[in-house]
Amino acid sequence: MKTYTTIEWEDGVVRMLDQRLLPDELVYREYRKPAEVAEAIRTMVIRGAPAIGAAAAYGLALAALGSSADTVDELRRELDQAGQVLRQARPTAVNLAWALERIERGLFASEPLSVEEARLYILEEAQAIAVEDVDTNRRMGLNGLSLVPDQARILHHCNTGALATVDYGTALGVIRTAHEHGKQVHVYVDETRPRLQGARLTTWELQQLGIPQTLIVDGASGYMMSKVGIDLCLVGCDRMAANGDTANKIGTFNLALAAHAHGVPFYVVLPLSTVDFTIQSGEEIPIEERPEEEITLVGDCRISPHGVQVANPAFDVTPARYITAIITERGVAYPPFAESLARLRQGQTHETR
């Protein structure tokens, strides 16, 4: 069924599907150096918090395998350098830093390894991150299943599918699970300006999965809720604060406000690795400002006069009070999220109110 791979490792090369060219072209690109992977993340060859976490991990593996260090200390210096370059690629999504920290912490936690052992450890850990991501997504899908009624009309923002992860997806994973369990769902797809991840990627994934959909402009979500009727919203997350405040693709906050005004449940779907427990609220999340051409150019078509000033924040922050529940691989968290998320982190699974 699946005819593409978001990201994979093969013989010392990281291969990624260039998502900037979808749905028109299926082009794979190969990367052999961590700086190249960082550039691919920055320019959004690959995007989606879990996917760039895996990409960063593989980027570190490239650094390790390409190193000619003779000592573990020397290797560590090179890894630090590569990690810095990778961390700077995109500031908002926390999975990138999470993946690097997981490897670095594991590497130096125990007895000093040999250089060769260290190299192998990094690659194995990067591959484990990729494999676990898929398993995590399937768990989120199952945990969210009971929140999706049969015949559900679901509003979805951005892309959270296989393309945003190593495979299967987060919010779109919940939709897939519902579909696989025979629930008749219909997805209203926010096109998601400026980069149109909804129009380009989510529609494409839904088509391949055979899930019915209707594409709308982002400004039409309130209208759809009031006129057509929407049963729930499902979105992903790029970084969540410990209190549940959610940084996600620009436009998510407006969607949450529309859902709130209409009494439509608003669910955020994410692995716990996307929760940044070091920050207490969304105020502390850095918001990436991206190039203005992302707004003023669509393909080769310039949509505004030259000389216009543009603001292009890539993300917004939805305050936790607008979120009905948070669907994770360990269960569903309900408000107050500071407590329910902390319980999930400590390993309590299943629903936690």
Add this chain to the structure above:
Amino acid sequence: MKTYTTIEWEDGVVRMLDQRLLPDELVYREYRKPAEVAEAIRTMVIRGAPAIGAAAAYGLALAALGSSADTVDELRRELDQAGQVLRQARPTAVNLAWALERIERGLFASEPLSVEEARLYILEEAQAIAVEDVDTNRRMGLNGLSLVPDQARILHHCNTGALATVDYGTALGVIRTAHEHGKQVHVYVDETRPRLQGARLTTWELQQLGIPQTLIVDGASGYMMSKVGIDLCLVGCDRMAANGDTANKIGTFNLALAAHAHGVPFYVVLPLSTVDFTIQSGEEIPIEERPEEEITLVGDCRISPHGVQVANPAFDVTPARYITAIITERGVAYPPFAESLARLRQGQTHETR
């Protein structure tokens, strides 16, 4: 200063600036038959409620001048036919029907005229509608002036400027008036998908007026309110019900919800001719569904896979409870709007609470 004319009548020809080509090209098109004018309205060569009201009036004048009727009855039948064609061009904006009714009512209200007198009456009335529109807009600008603080950061949706009217503009007219009175304003311009009237037209008009602006995607309005700070929203209207419910460009409702959540005043600016006093609420306003290519194609660039189902409602309805005040040529109406609008209609001017 002004280097373009939205619509004008000259020697039996209606000339319009083709707004589909702005800001890249300044192309004028000429129309000699009412059906051609109807087509220009339908395909959005001209758009904006007041502008299409004037266009419809001129379309009727073309019908009258092009008629070879020998009797007033015959002329009346031809006008009825032309009026029907013009009315069907776009269903939501009420100014179109309002302008036609104004002419038709005036024409047959008094003693029967000769065919020649009737022709002349229609043309004069169409020209009066165009001239009055500019005067009406300037009055709205002045009536809204006190609601715009100095240093105001204003969020604006779609285009409501000279291009949306015969000249000067409605919501953008209020912004112009504030600017002309020396208030330092900064306009945050919703790009306004799908047709990008904000990105293409409002930015262009503001550039020519020397008013500072920042272009944003529609999904960024909530972010701008929470992070940058917005002092007020100003929008136009395509049809308002007697209770203040406001049909306006798709995305207006989402913007109103974001404003409401942030305590940002939300003002609708419109001539009283845009109020449809025959309907009691927005539920009765027909919402135009436009071609899906408006969403899936940007210029020549296709943004979604083939075969995707699309919903493209051109307008949404903002319930009156989300509107802070309504700025008209006769004064500012405050809630409850059913009463304050009725008072303005009866000729009471100035602020009415």
